[in-house]
Amino acid sequence: MGSQDQNQSLQTPPGRPVPPAAAGFAYTEAHSPGGEVRPHWEYLLGSLGEFNPDERGERQRMVERILRDDGVTYNDYTTGGSGRDWRLDPVPLLLDSREWQNIESGVRERAELLNLVLQDLYGPRSLVRLGIIPPELVFGHPGFLRVCDGISLPGDQPLIQYAVDMLRGPDGRAKVISDRTQVPSGAGYALQNRIVMSRVFPSLFRDSHVHRLSLYFNSLRARLNALGPNGGLPRVVMLTPGIYNETYYEHLFLANHLGYSLVQGNDLTVRDGYVWLKTLNGLRRIDVILRRVDDNYCDPVELKPDSQLGVAGLLEVVRAGRVVVANPLGSGVLENTALLKYLPAAARHLLGREPALEAVPTRWCGDREDLAAVLANLEQMVIKPVWRAIDSRTVHAGSLSKAERETLRAAIQARPGDYCAQEYIAPSLAPVWGQNEAARPAILRTFAVAGESSYIVMPGGLTRVAPADGGFEISNRAGSPSKDTWVLASEPELPEVLVATDSERGAGAELPSRVVENLFWMGRYMERAEYALRLLRIVFGKLTGASPPGAESRQLLLRAVTQLTCTYPGFMDEAVSGGDPLQELRSVVLDGDRPGTVAHSVTSLLNTVDQVKDFMSGDTQRILNDLSDHMQVLPERLGSEFGLVREEELDALVTSLLALAGLVQESMIRGQGWHFLQAGRRIERALQTLSLMRSLWVQNTSGEDQDLLLETVLLCMDSLITHRRRYQRYLDVANGLEHLLLDTENPRSVMFQFDDLKLHLDRIPGFDEGSRLSLPQRLLLEAGTNLQLADLPELAAIDRKYLRSALDQLLSRSHRLVGAIATAISDSCFDHTGGPRPLGTGWSGEEPR
């Protein structure tokens, strides 16, 4: 997944070192220099002061639990892409309404200014021609996309979303640190923080008269709806780079909140000059794309040619005015930190006035005077690249060793135009949750969205504070905790609820083919993991039990493990099945890199659920958390000495999988997606059952061994008790087959899978048309008929080679047919076009000579 190259905006807000000396001068948010509590903090600090240590701990745990149950994560690809729980400090940052008004109007003005700069840079470029912005900052910036030049964008505010990072300096005034104009992230996290805070501190929140955030999100939706270029209510989708993106959680959350389908590049295609969503029911035209994919990755035809995250041909559709992309492609050029220095002059030119909101004084090393000043005072400077690349970091030169500083100096001297410098300004200190509400440096990101005539600013935002260890950087990547930001109103606000109208919801609710495919595989992985666990549990139990099986049965059991999980060669190798099986058994449970193992199936399951989370019940996350928690502790818990293996450690995983199945059954809408999920489960369960019977019942065994193997299959299929009750006598293969192969009442029997699979296939679009059956339906009919025509005594009969050959043939034929059904579903329903590929890979004849 190419998202590792992605450069998402939330990841590098500037790092801010905290020299102890400077911190002494920092503005304190909650207290006056004399140490008195500022009036707008009195109620909050007073209320928090009444919590005793136990209550504090409880609230803190509640915050963490809600975040975890909601699956709120921030992925850090530098540590292997694992999701990290979102951190929320329970003390909000408070801003009173008067100081907020200043910030709000300043942010609005800055959004307007950047909007005009954007239009100028991709239009007349008067700012360059008149020497207001140095040409290098535009022409030399990778965010300046020449292919976007001259595209006419709808409306007066093509810059639809804007985010700004600010700090409050020692003088008490808000100052801009950086602008986010490409794919500004964080608004969803801000809302998530708010939801948690209002649940954990309901009365405190209510009585504090906090401005609501819904205004921002309603405005965003209204704006996107108003931008539809093709008439009627536009179909809006949110484009994500995928599950490995740092802020994927936010994409899910926002898409759900706004009522849009969350799609990936390959879900969309350009045909006939429009953008379409590939759904099960065919192509659906898309009018507006709210994107979280960086500029350069959006179209492999005209931008980065090897991008797999974009839509081939998108730019040409944008040019023709048939789709609107928000934010417009090319808006990354405004994220050049060096622009901070030149924006006041741009404001004088474009707005006729100085901007009200000041920025942290910024120097650009491409300017000779600035370069000299920066090199002369390097130790006082915070150095930033003008282009945020994946490895670009903000550094405080003063915190470097002498050698490191000289390396930095040489790098700046070699390519001065690539660097900016800001003098260190100590951010204000905001109280954090702790015994005395100790204060830590904080920065605020707030958000604006284009409205009818100007910008609407979110009353609040995402506050982040320095990590507890006093680290230099305040960023999500550095693990900085976030805070809710409360803008206090003088009057209580009327509650306002965001409700999607039916038509909007309807327009956005198509299932992309990718989602359907993932649901199908989710069903398959659920069953695959469960069956493997069930069998392993039994095998551990029997092998370490009081009366271990004979050599022949033992080998059959171990081989069944290999056959069921398809982890060949495994126990098919005499040497492995003959010796201590623990190592191989552990591997079949724990080795995540080996397809077919429990770990592999569970990981694959978690990944597929990540892809379709917006279709799952809100309770799903808790079960997923359980699954991954169990999986994580399993290597240790399982034990590493054969006789001491605790097979019951596998129970917790089985239980979680059953809980997931229950949730799917009880809470999921019976839409197309559900039918695919169930079809996946039925297919996998049929395959596993057939495979297990083939492993353990085809070869004739006698006496205790036969009982053991019969019992194993029945146990594994959760049918032993009913079987005993029904047949009330000695176990035998004929009865076992009747119960597990043909019984239409037993939810584990193969016939049951076939009957149920038929119901789901009949509901899949395209399968139910006309009198002619689709290929999957015909294959299923054949498979079902084979079973019904089978003669039980003949199946149970043993031939001269001590084999049940008829059974073997039936099972293997059925297995093949079910496999063919899965392939046929995949062929006819899922998208097999693959990603677009560069036109000229490997060519050389086209080279000019």
Added chain:
Amino acid sequence: MKYRVTHTTRYLYRDTVNQCHSVAHLLPRDTPYQQCSRAEVLLNPLPVLAADRRDYFGNRSYHFSVQEPHEVLEITAVSEVDVSEGRSSLALDFGPTCAEVLAQLEDASVESNLLVREFQLDSPLVACGPELAEYAADSFASDRPFLSGVRDLTHRIFTDFAYDPHYTDVATPLTEVIQHRRGVCQDFAHFAIGCLRTLGFPARYVSGYLETLPPPGETKLQGADASHAWFSVYSPAEGWCDFDPTNNLLAADQHITTAWGRDYADVTPLKGTIQGGGDSHGLEVEVDVTRLEGMPA
């Protein structure tokens, strides 16, 4: 001189291609010394959509989408171009010196100086470096007339570098060309551009065609021509001036300009994506540059 240029590109795929989105820089632009009177792109199979646009640099960029399933895609660009003598009579030995050109370029109150900065900076395929500066220095003594220096650089590249179409391809980085001193027109153009930019002079990449004449007494073979590339330099007093290091020439009326940009990446003749097509494909290219001298206009 008037020419007809026919440039055919044929992609031969192993499997069916279901969809192709592409952008072509194949049709000649107008320049102060060149008028393009006819320009069309013929596609087989027919495109579902096509648009003849002007790109950021003023070049013609032809955007098209093919949706008809195909195993072969044929793109033929046909154009008729009138090229004037241009600047071949320019007095290279009497213009402003290198130092003067650099000083003039410094004047930020002149709009054109600000705009040509674009061609003084690194670009996707050409990054400045010490090897370039070292090589270039010999040609650009500060009191030497600038264009005389460029002609010298052109001549030196022609002499020092071996023309070797098998050595490089479009993906060969400039550093490798420098190290081994061999390549094709594109590499020589990039190298010259890098030399000039390293010293602070604006330089751009020009793609086009060169009329080739058969040996005396022989007839010209069809499809035997090729696309070509050279570079152009800028001095505030003299404007843009084209040099061809592959042939040690000042570009004149045998050079037909298609497009210009910072480097090859800005003016790739054909780029885009396909869906399907199998794991490899064949490619055939035929170029004909025919003189239309004496034919009715």
